Amino acid sequence: MKYIASEIGFVTKMLSWAVILHVRRWQRYRADVALWISSIWLTILAQGIFIFSAYSASGGNFFGYSFDDVVVFFAITLLSTGLAQIVVHGFTLRLADAVWRGDFDFWVVQPVHLFLRVLLEDIGLVWFWPHVIIGGGLLVWILPLSHVWLALLVAVIAAIIEIGLIICVCVPAIQWGRWNPNEGLWEYLERSRSIPLGRTKNMLLIVLSAGVLQYSLALEVFTGRLHLALFFALAIVIVTIAWFCMRYFVRKYTSASS
Amino acid sequence: MHPAIQVRDLQRDFRLYRKEEGLLAALRSVISRRWETVHAVKGINFSIQPGEFVGFLGPNGAGKTTTLKMLSGILSPTKGNCRVLGHEPFKRERAFCRAISLVMGQKTQLIWDLPPIDTFALHRDLYRVPHKEWKQKVDTLVELLNVRHILQTPVRQLSLGERMKCEIIVSLIHAPKVLFLDEPTIGLDVISQRHLWDFLRDYQRKEETTIILTSHNMQDIAHLCSRVLVVNLGKLVYDGTLDQLVELTQPKKEVSLQLHRPLSEEEKFMLDVMTRESGWTQPEKFCVRAQIPRENFSSVVREMLHKLPVDDLSVQEVDFSLVMKESFLMTPEEVPVRRMKSGFKKRLGEITRERD
Numbered sequence: 084m085k086y087i088a089s090e091i092g093f094v095t096k097m098l099s100w101a102v103i104l105h106v107r108r109w110q111r112y113r114a115d116v117a118l119w120i121s122s123i124w125l126t127i128l129a130q131g132i133f134i135f136s137a138y139s140a141s142g143g144n145f146f147g148y149s150f151d152d153v154v155v156f157f158a159i160t161l162l163s164t165g166l167a168q169i170v171v172h173g174f175t176l177r178l179a180d181a182v183w184r185g186d187f188d189f190w191v192v193q194p195v196h197l198f199l200r201v202l203l204e205d206i207g208l209v210w211f212w213p214h215v216i217i218g219g220g221l222l223v224w225i226l227p228l229s230h231v232w233l234a235l236l237v238a239v240i241a242a243i244i245e246i247g248l249i250i251c252v253c254v255p256a257i258q259w260g261r262w263n264p265n266e267g268l269w270e271y272l273e274r275s276r277s278i279p280l281g282r283t284k285n286m287l288l289i290v291l292s293a294g295v296l297q298y299s300l301a302l303e304v305f306t307g308r309l310h311l312a313l314f315f316a317l318a319i320v321i322v323t324i325a326w327f328c329m330r331y332f333v334r335k336y337t338s339a340s341s
Numbered sequence: 342m343h344p345a346i347q348v349r350d351l352q353r354d355f356r357l358y359r360k361e362e363g364l365l366a367a368l369r370s371v372i373s374r375r376w377e378t379v380h381a382v383k384g385i386n387f388s389i390q391p392g393e394f395v396g397f398l399g400p401n402g403a404g405k406t407t408t409l410k411m412l413s414g415i416l417s418p419t420k421g422n423c424r425v426l427g428h429e430p431f432k433r434e435r436a437f438c439r440a441i442s443l444v445m446g447q448k449t450q451l452i453w454d455l456p457p458i459d460t461f462a463l464h465r466d467l468y469r470v471p472h473k474e475w476k477q478k479v480d481t482l483v484e485l486l487n488v489r490h491i492l493q494t495p496v497r498q499l500s501l502g503e504r505m506k507c508e509i510i511v512s513l514i515h516a517p518k519v520l521f522l523d524e525p526t527i528g529l530d531v532i533s534q535r536h537l538w539d540f541l542r543d544y545q546r547k548e549e550t551t552i553i554l555t556s557h558n559m560q561d562i563a564h565l566c567s568r569v570l571v572v573n574l575g576k577l578v579y580d581g582t583l584d585q586l587v588e589l590t591q592p593k594k595e596v597s598l599q600l601h602r603p604l605s606e607e608e609k610f611m612l613d614v615m616t617r618e619s620g621w622t623q624p625e626k627f628c629v630r631a632q633i634p635r636e637n638f639s640s641v642v643r644e645m646l647h648k649l650p651v652d653d654l655s656v657q658e659v660d661f662s663l664v665m666k667e668s669f670l671m672t673p674e675e676v677p678v679r680r681m682k683s684g685f686k687k688r689l690g691e692i693t694r695e696r697d
Contacts, residue, residue, distance in 0.1 A: 093466075093469065096466050097466070097467075100463055100466060104452065104455070104459070104463070107454075107455055107459060108454050108455065184448070185445075185447075185448045186448055186449065186450065188410070188415050188443070188445065188448060189443065189445075189448070189450040191414070191415055191433065192413055192414050192415060192433065192438055192441065192443060193438060193467055194435045194438035194439050194467065194468060194469075195467055203463070334417075336415075337355065337416065
């Protein structure tokens with residue numbers, strides 16, 4: 084019991100360090116942060132207008148979904164994307180950078196789990212917190228309290244699926260320190276975010292919507308068309324695969340630079 | 342007493358693919374590649390007792406950093422095994438990670454955008470060091486290394502010497518039992534080097550930490566290490582004291598004599614006898630340079646002062662660059678024998694026998 088309490092205390096301390104270090108780092112690029120955050124808010128606003136216009140143009144029947152469903156989908160997507168991108172940004176960029184520069188040598192011999200260690204680096208909190216605030220805020224605002232918890236839960240599960248997928252896709256690139264966010268498979272998947280709803284019979288759109296599939300599934304769970312347990316099981320499977328990918332990566336790490 | 346580090350037949354191979362020239366070869370390599378195995382470390386054996394300060398010496402590509410990475414748990418051995426404080430390093434058990442520390446001259450574990458004090462505090466929690474103990478430790482180390490004035494300066498604005506001092510502090514916060522130093526003085530000026538030597542020597546004596554230091558700089562080894570391991574082409578070729586290594590690689594000392602009159606024929610003959618044909622030259626009329634074997638150096642010098650018209654005598658300092666150059670040739674199997682002087686080979690045999 085004492086051991087568990089000490090471990091929980093340790094993890095909490097590390098998470099608080101992640102936040103403290105993140106905020107401390109803001110001091111360096113204040114102007115950049117201000118500019119980026121403004122552009123994120125504008126993007127979210129543009130996405131909101133797009134959703135509203137698309138819904139109005141469809142005459143109130145958007146692929147069988149009601150207006151509330153569409154807004155919930157939008158909010159879940161924002162919240163999940165925000166949560167996932169916080170990790171994605173830090174994970175892919177910082178991990179690849181650490182491998183490339185050789186700092187990863189220090190990480191593997193520090194007495195802390197790699198996932199926690201990565202969070203201590205420059206996670207994407209600074210860039211994606213507006214997603215979390217707006218997504219979470221929308222859910223709390225438009226849904227009755229009894230539904231808010233389910234919406235938040237599916238959003239978190241969708242984020243976990245996205246994080247898992249990203250780790251699986253990016254590990255080979257990270258292994259050689261070559262990850263570049265502007266190219267590669269994940270970038271291709273990221274483009275599919277421009278299509279707000281993944282549920283369509285069009286084959287091309289289905290392929291393109293691979294990057295937002297987890298959000299479509301989250302909506303299916305929320306509207307009662309998919310069982311929560313199945314969605315959760317999918318998350319566990321993907322996280323397990325990602326965990327094995329990470330394990331393989333760490334075991335095979337050859338410390339390229341001397 | 343159990344050794345702090347024990348290494349048995351340690352080997353490490355790297356598999357690399359050959360990149361051939363031209364576009365066609367590049368396209369071909371997408372489908373099939375030509376691989377080759379590089380044997381970076383080829384069966385090294387040694388053990389290190391707790392509290393030893395050991396220098397790991399070798400030319401580029403000799404396998405010293407690879408060995409250090411295997412000992413610290415970064416790399417897994419291809420064959421053989423090593424134990425550090427009773428742990429198998431590559432398992433990276435928490436207890437092992439808390440008992441060792443690593444400093445690499447060309448890499449940093451300080452947070453680049455933040456002042457060093459932030460990294461010190463983060464490491465306190467990473468290694469679960471009690472706050473009071475941490476405060477005391479940091480205060481002491483900061484005073485000893487004289488870095489209090491830079492604790493609030495972002496790391497990216499520090500000079501290389503200041504950064505390296507902070508790297509050393511970070512690595513010592515959790516009071517490691519074994520410290521691995523990989524070229525810690527690389528790029529440092531003479532004053533910073535000397536400051537670091539003094540600090541490391543005093544710290545090691547006081548805390549009795551086991552330290553392994555790899556360096557290209559023989560001065561580092563000479564100032565700090567009681568024992569030297571020389572690796573070349575992945576093999577351990579020397580394990581002993583620095584004095585023995587100097588004796589092995591530079592069996593003679595050079596002395597310069599200032600004379601108050603030219604030497605007579607009889608004195609020249611005496612000089613031949615004293616230096617045992619190891620040689621002397623007379624660059625000027627009133628100056629003689631003589632090579633004297635180390636084993637009877639003091640008696641010969643006494644004799645010279647007694648029998649020759651000596652005004653002044655100076656002994657040449659040990660040329661560590663020569664010691665290093667010679668020691669890097671010490672590969673009894675691979676290095677062509679013609680590159681070894683016959684006397685050197687003979688002494689190598691003698692010293693190996695003495696050690697055995």
